[in-house]
Each structure stands twice: as structure tokens, then as C-alpha cells.
Amino acid sequence: MAINNIWVFAQASGGVATTGTLELLTKARSLAGKVTAFVGGDAGAIAASLGEHGATKVYATGDLAGKLPGVALAAAMKSVIDSGDSPDVIMFPQNYEGRDTMARLSVKLNRTVLTNNIDIADTADGVVATTPIFGGNVLVATAFSGQGPHLVSFRPKSFAAESSGGAAPEVVAVAVPDLGKQGAAKVVATHSEKSSGPKLDEAAVVVSGGRGLGEAGNYTLIEDLAKLLKGAPGASRAIVDAGWVPYSYQVGQTGKVVKPSVYIAAGISGATQHMVGMKGSKNIIAINKDKEAPIFGIADLGIVGDVHKVLPKLIEALKARS
């Protein structure tokens, strides 16, 4: 099957298109002549950058008025498809809203979904998506069979975002159909954590801590080190689940994907679900007291030692230099 028409699920954060959105648009325009961005919200502020990255058309729902995006956007997408513009492929980001929208739409269209992918190709076997398993050691390529639209989601940083210098796209308003009782969930309040320093998924240095830190209070070692290196602090899921740090710190399969120049893992075992989020780092330093810890299998520099001894000395040494 040749891919002619691709939709990209587009998101904004703080008034600009997310990097993930621009990554997907960049890939989409390499595959299809016609690329449309689908925005749950107002397209106004981000339309130009969507166009610069390859979208020639933008569907926008306008403000969702507290509705959860998944149910609303799936219904809006379905109504556009029913009215005659049916894409061959819809690309979603592997995140909350992408996942929910894709799931709802798959039932409405009776189509399968392929999730957690890092690549997509138009081949003789059809549209093929690639997903890493076993911590990224094995790549599985899966072809869609049957009719489109093919629904496929991608892990962050699967593609590099590049501008094509495209013109401003045509913006078309799409109404969200009446959702009936399926639309009963409403956001009544929003809470955001304030963070300072570079963003975890953009920082050149990431220092992550795990259960090996022993207790929540010791996480300050990670924060101090990250600050000295002008990096961002991160975490394994074990200490997020334990409530030591917020979820936004989590690196891994269900957290952020990071590819910094240096990733420092302190007291982290290196579970497959953690590794998929940080294996793409240019350099990896691991500190773990267990020399059998899987993290050493991918570390450029591994220190078999106690984080409570190594980190304070490292912090002192760096302070002495600055």
C-alpha cells in the first residue's frame, strides 16, 4: 500500500507545538504527500510551526472545555473520517492523550493499534512499524493488514524534528460531536509542579537516582550533583512509586525518554523498562554496589560502590573546582 495521506496527532505546551509533534510531522512528510495535523484545542498559535514542519492542513477542535481529550478527539476524528477525509495512517505520540485518543478511535473504526514504535516504513509488506522489546535489545517489525486508517503510536525522540520551511497551513475548524455519557469525565482543577533548571528530556546531563539511595531524603545528592553539572535530576520508577519524587522525574518506558551527552545512574539496577528510556544516551555512568547489576552491561564507566560514599565525594570535588 502506498501512503498518501497521513494525520499527525498534534499537541501544544505553553503555547508552542511540542517537540514530539514536530518529530512526527517530520517523519510524516517523508512518507506522504499530504500531511494533516489534528489539534485538540486552538490551532492559532502553533499553526505556523506545524506548517514549517510539513503540515499543509490543520484540523482544530477549539477549546475542549474540561473534557478529557481522548474521548473528545476520537469522536472529532471519526466525524472527519465519516465526512470523507480518511487518512491512510494516523500517527500518535506515545503519551497520555495520544494513547487514549488512539484507543477510543480504534473501537470506533474497528482497527487494530500498534503502540510503542520507534520507526515506520511503507514497504512491499504494507505499512510496517518497528517496536523495541526486551529493553531495546530486540526489534520487532509488524505490518498492518487490512484497511486503513492504520493507528500507530511512537515513543518520544524516535525521529529528529527538522523544519521544511513549509508555508502556513490551511486551518479547518472541527466540532466535537455530542459525547453523551461517554463524555461525563470533566477536569475540575489542574495542578502543575514548578521546576527549575533544564527540562529532563532536553538536558545535556541527566543524573538519575533509584532505590539504592535508601531513602527519600538522600535524593538531595542527586539534585546537588545535577545542579553542579547544569543538568536535570531524574529517577527510576521504584522511587516515583514510593513517592520520593514526582512522576515527571521518571525515566523509562512509562516515563521520559532521554538522550543526553551523559546519563548518570546512581543506585539503579537497570531494569529493561528503565533502559528503554536512557539507552540512547551518548555516555552512561553507573554507580551500583552490586557488580552484577544489569546497568553495568550498558555503562561506559561503571563504579561498583556505595552511592553514599561516591556521590558526596564527587559533589565535593566538583564544588572545589567551581
Place this chain on the structure above:
Amino acid sequence: MNIVVCVKQIPDPASPGALDASTNALKRDGKLILDESDAYGVEMALQLVASAGSGEVFVVSMAPNGETSGMRTALAMGAVKGLLVSDPALAGSDALTTAKVLAAAVTKLGGADLIIAGTESSDGYTGTVPEQIAECLGLPSVTFAKKVKVDGQVLKVDRQSETGYDEVECSLPAVISVTAGVVEPRYPSFKGIMDAKKKPLDVVTAGDLAVTPAGWAAAGQKIVSVTQAEARKAGTVIEDDGEAFGKIVAFLENLKLI
């Protein structure tokens, strides 16, 4: 308040995963255990029913073989009844078929005020099944719940977001997916384990639920290749002799990061 929890039974994650040579899918034969991701859902359901003061917790599961060990764990924790959909024809089902089957199973149990699933399973992690179940049943849903309260007929959820959380309210019946760590799953007591052996656990086929099985042939997707990714080579590993921090300093210096 009656709650149905979707519990997936998976191969023990402690043993390394393997692919079936003929289908290239994850092997799911042999003994299956309760997915830890769903232990949170079971615990949450038990706590919500306890604080509501009435109602019961049921569990539903789909598995190609007749394995029930994982469901027995949920019954031992305190669920009162289970329904397993087991059918060799369901082997290789995609997430959509799984959701259709589980939705039909929920209906077979007479529906529920609340349906709870995990945000993602440990072995499949598509993370779409809960929302697909909601759509199949025509219900509202709140995914990524990290705190859940039921206030009369209103569900109040703290929904995790990229930067914090949203407070979401929703009428019942509804579907929620809960994140790991929301509650501390209880260990089944000895008495719980003994009682679980006698609790009702029905096993039905896809046909019994009037769902067309869509295994390998009809899943709408087909694995075309499995390849080894380029391996990342391990570098130097040294034992800390009290001076190893210096090696890190030198490493960072070399990269001109300090």
C-alpha cells in the same frame, strides 16, 4: 458498589522473556501469575468497596490457556468471584480483541458501577485496553488515576499529567486505569489463599460471550521480522577504592562537561 477489575495473568517477569519461534510473539504458556500492574487495581477495588460499606469485587481475565493461578491470587486478596475467558482461538489477539472480550465478560457478570484496569500490562504494555473497554461499553473513563475516591455516585480522581495532576470528576458507571504505586497491594493471608480455592471461578469461551475470536489470522497485524538491535558495549567497570569519584571527574572533564 460493585467493581470489576481486569486482571491480566502473565509469565513470571523474573524469568527472562522469550519469543515463540513459530509466531514471533511473546511466549505465554505454562504457569501465569497476577500481573503486578493489576494488583494495584485489585487493592484499590477492595478499599473502595470497604469504604462504600457495601458491594463486591469481581475479577475478569482473558488467557489463551485455562490458567487461573493469577486470578486465584486476586481472589485470595479478597475478590469474591472470577470470570476467565479462555479460548485457544484467542491466542495472538490484539489489544482491540482483548478489549472486546473483556467488555463482554464485564457484561456477562451483570455490569458494574466501576471497572478498574492497570494503565499498562507488564508484558504487553500497549496501554490501550482500558480505554478500548470503555468505548466498547459506551462508558466514560479516567485513565492514569493516581488517587481515587467515590462520593455517592461521583467518582473523584487525581489523574496524573505530564507536569503534575488534574482533578477529574465523573459520574458512575465508569472505567478507570490506575498507575503503579497508587495503593499498597495486600499480601493474601493464609486464610485468604485457602478460601480462594473455593470461590467461584467460571471459565467460558469467546463463543459463549458471542465474541468472534480474532487471533493470529484476524488481528489486523502481522509480525514480519525480529532482529537484534545494535548492542551497546559495556565499558570499564571498576571497584570503588575510595577514589573512584576521581574517575568520574576525569570522564566528565574528557567530555568537556566540566
